[in-house]
Structure formats: structure tokens, C-alpha cells
Amino acid sequence: MKTDLENDLKDLFTEMVADEPPLGAPVEARSTARGSTWTFNVHSALRGALARGFATAGLAGAVAVGAVVAPRIIDAPPTDRPGSLIQPGAAPSERPQPPSSGTLATAPDRTPDTTTSARPGSSEPGQTTTEPQGDPTKPNPAAGVAATAYPSPDAAPPPEPRSTQPPTQPPTQQHDCTPKGNGSIATSVACDAATEAVLRFAHGRVAQKDAETWLTSHAKSRYDRNESGLRLYAPSTERPYASYFVTERASEDDGSVRFTVEINQGYIGKSGDRIRTEHVYVAAATNWRGQPTPNTMAVVNANLVAGPTEP
Amino acid sequence: MRRDTHGFDDFYADQMRPLRRLGFLLTGDWSEAEELAQDAMERTYRAWDRISEKDRPWAYARTVLVNRHRSLLRRAMVEAKHAVTRSDTAHPGDLSEDRVVLWSAVSSLSVRHRQAVVLRFYEDLSDGDIAEIMGCPVGTVKSLIHRGIARLRSATDLAHLATAGSDVA
DSSP, rough: OOOOHHHHHHHHHHHHGGGOTTTTEEEEEEGGGGOEEEEEEEOOHHHHHHHOOHHHHHTTTTOBBBBOOOTTSSOOOOTSTTTOOOOOOOOOOSSOOOSSSSSOOOOOOOOOOOBBOOTTOOOTOOOOOOOOOOTTTTTOTTTTTGGOOOOOOOSSSOOOOOOOOOOOOOSSSSSOOOOOOOEOTTTTTTOOOHHHHHHHHHHHHHHHHSSGGGGGGGHHHHHTTSSSSOOOOOTSSEEEEEEEEEEEEEOTTTTTTEEEEEEEEEEOOTTSSSEEEEEEEEEEEEEETOOOTTTEEEEEEEEGGOOOOOO | OOOOTTTTTHHHHHHHHHHHHHHHHSSSSSHHHHHHHHHHHHHHHHHHHGGOGOOOHHHHHHHEEEEEHHHHHHHHHHTTTHHHHHHTTTTTTTHHHHHHHHHHHHHOOOHHHHHHHHHTTTTTTHHHHHHHTTTSHHHOOOOHHHHHHHHHHHHHHHHHHHHHHHHHH
């Protein structure tokens, strides 16, 4: 026999979740990390990342599983993860011009889609989903990287010719750091070598054709043994996707910059929802010259950072 | 990375929103709830190959969510972030006064008490299921729920007394 209070609780909980926002809806976020305050619309996932404060200190206790560094610029790799370098080889010869102006941070371009889908077996037929829709197998210049699905290893080869470079040769093409669709970059973050390395890696993951060539043999070995926490491929039977966000966390001092790259990867389910299966953060910092500072760039699998104890 | 995802898509479609609602009732913040639910789904996906019907994927996902919630709060406390206070200030504007008082009381519960109360009175789970999800004995669950309800009753009674007192004055 339930008491009045228990019945009230039940009613309260039901009432509280009645105003449930659609999945993936942008939320207003405010970050005060490192004393810098800015307000912007950001996807909830990124907002969560910001709320948790991906400061270097926070990463110190993290289980680092890989590194994204520019060896020619960074003297020492992270001490806890020796050797797991991704070699850009051809260091960027010139820094792209920072964006001229604009807001400090940009919202990830995830246009809500209010497609109504009746999910078979769902407890809520006809519910509204907001995840981006569309055919990911078709290039979508407007949507950019995040809408560019890369084929599975078993899938037919992409129409464009694959690079004929040997695996140890990094791509020599200067990376384009301009924002691409869902891959948003904070407008105030100069696209320096570190950013470029991260973005090139992210793009490589998306395109499934260059990322591995960025790995040293040691890192490749770690990846192959599934020790890196990085998985470049989505399930072979599903439509994969990958997206990234680059966001400035806060300026350090005298123009130095800290930023976080968040890479989400997963597949697009039958109902069109983006089902995230990988969640990787890259924390990095640059000095006032825009050069990455040692030991601050690390790919960290979010699942290994203060993660739950699995049953 | 190859993985047999047979059935996971349906599981996701069925459980994503319930998990997010559970996350909201634990955190009071929809964006954090979505992140918790995504994390729970991600973990479940990783373990999908070895999860069978016997293992009850829904219970597995809730276990991950509850543990994740606890660890995030622990870290938030270490970082001196006031996640609970900040998050739980939000509530629908059309709540009645009694509901606001009750929600505030729920927000003031300890993490374990709140988890047990939400799992019982929102998810309608049995003591055994809650014990499995929270990773504690059934007796502990009973105690958590009993004490949680007692604290809620005490808090709401105090609020009503205060209201009555102010009316008299």
C-alpha cells in the first residue's frame, strides 16, 4: 500500500519528465573554466564535456590511451604514453589566418530535424527525434565532415582514388582548418599545427583513408591490439558517422590557447538516430605563438576517464 | 572494429529515452541526463556481444548509468563544482508549490538515497532489481528507500510548517 507521499513522488517524477526536450537539442551552456566566461549554444554532449571541465589537471588522472602530437614541434611526448605518436610528417608550412571575427565559440552545426518516426518496438511510437537525418552515403558539402559517412572495411571502395602513398608517409597536403559542417571550430582558435594535426586525424578517421598512416608503427600496433582506445571503423553492417567539435576552453595567458577536440563516432540506426559508440576527447594547448605546448595534447578515451565500474 | 550489433538498434530505440529520463531525475539537468544516457548506451554497446537476454541489457544499462552518475558527482565534488545544486535548480515553471517543495527535497537527498527512490518510484523496480543495479544487498536497498522516504517526509513537513507559520504571522 503506497502512502500519499509515495504517490506524490510517482506523480512528481512523471510530471518532471513530461517536459522532456527532444534528443540532441542544443542547450544554453555557460562555462567559467579558467576564469573565462562565455555563453553559447552547444550540443549537450559538448556541454557535458565543458561542464566536466576538461582542463589539463582533469586529464592528469585520466588513462591516456594515445597521443596526437606534432613531433617536430613538441619536444617530449606525454610521459605516460610513450611512443604513441601520430606523425604528421609534413609540418604545416604556414598557419592559416585566424578567423576574422565572430563569436568566441560556435555552436556545432547540428540542425535539429523534427522527423517523426514510429519505432518498431518502441515504447513511444511517433516520438520526435532531433538527430540529423539524411543519407550519409551521399556527400553533403553543406553538412561537411559529420555528414560524411565513411565506408566500412567490408564496403565497396570509395569512388575517389585512394592515396598511393606508402603507409609510413603522412599526407603532405596542407590541411584545411576551416569549419566543416558539424566539425565546428571556435572562431578564435588559431589553426595551428596542433589543431591541424587533430583535425587531420579526425578527417582521416572520417574518410577512413589517412588516419592510420598517421600512426607510428608503435601506435599502429597499439591500435591493432585495441590498446589505444581508438577505433577507426564503425560496425561493418551499419551506416557509420563521425563528427568532431573543436572548442576553445579558455585562453591561458598572453594569447595562449587551450582547446578541446571532441570526436563522436557511431552509426546511424534504423530510426535515423545517431547511436554513439565512441567518444574521444583531445585536449591541447598552445603557447602565445600558437605552438602546441609539450605534454598537453593527448587523446583520451572518455570512457576511460573516471568511468563507471561496469557490472 | 567489427561488432555484431544485432538487436542493439532496437534496444537503443526502446531504452534511450527512458534512460535519459532516469538520468534527468537523478541530475535535474537534461543535458547531463542525455550525456549519462549516451554513456550508458555506449558502454552497453561495447558489451553487447557478451550481454544476453539472461543478463538483462536494460538492467546493465541502468547499472552503468547509476555508476556513471555517482562517479561524476564524486569528481564534481573533488573539483568543487556544484553540479547538484546547479542542476537541480531547474524545474518546470508550472509545478505546484507542493511539487516544488517535494522536488527540492528530492534534490537534497544523498546520491544513494535519490537513486534508490527514483528507481523505486519512477521505474517501479523491485528491491532485487534495484539491488542489482546499485550493486548492493537487498537489505541496503530497503534501508535506502525507507530512509529516503523518511527524509522526504520530514523535509516536506518542515516546509509546510514553515509556510503555515508565515501565514499565521
